[in-house]
Amino acid sequence: xxxxxxxxxxxxxxxxxxxxxxxxxxxxxxxxxxxxxxxxxxxxxxxxxxxxxxxxxxxxxxxxxxxxxxxxxxxxxxxxxxxxxxxxxxxxxxxxxxx
Numbered sequence: 001x002x003x004x005x006x007x008x009x010x011x012x013x014x015x016x017x018x019x020x021x022x023x024x025x026x027x028x029x030x031x032x033x034x035x036x037x038x039x040x041x042x043x044x045x046x047x048x049x050x051x052x053x054x055x056x057x058x059x060x061x062x063x064x065x066x067x068x069x070x071x072x073x074x075x076x077x078x079x080x081x082x083x084x085x086x087x088x089x090x091x092x093x094x095x096x097x098x099x
Contacts, residue, residue: 005063007055010048017055022047 008016025047029037038044062069 005059007059008052009056010045010052013048013052016052017059018048018051021051021055025051 006012006016008014008018013019013022026037029035037047
């Protein structure tokens with residue numbers, strides 16, 4: 001079994017989806033604006049809160065709808081070799097209450 005997907009929280013940010021989102025934001029900001037985002041202070045704290053919330057919501061939604069995440073490959077041979085796959089993952093960090 002794979003490791004649970006880590007959404008991330010403000011206090012547990014490392015190696016999480018929120019940290020990946022933050023890194024992508026930093027990369028895009030620097031590419032467009034030619035400057036680095038602040039790494040400390042209120043702006044950095046607000047960004048971590050925002051990205052943790054987004055990551056928690058996205059992974060909770062995907063976890064709650066895992067049965068809808070189905071892929072089917074139809075090889076075109078009348079269904080003889082149809083393959084049906086589902087995703088399986090768990091989410092270990094989000095704040096409650098979420099639906």
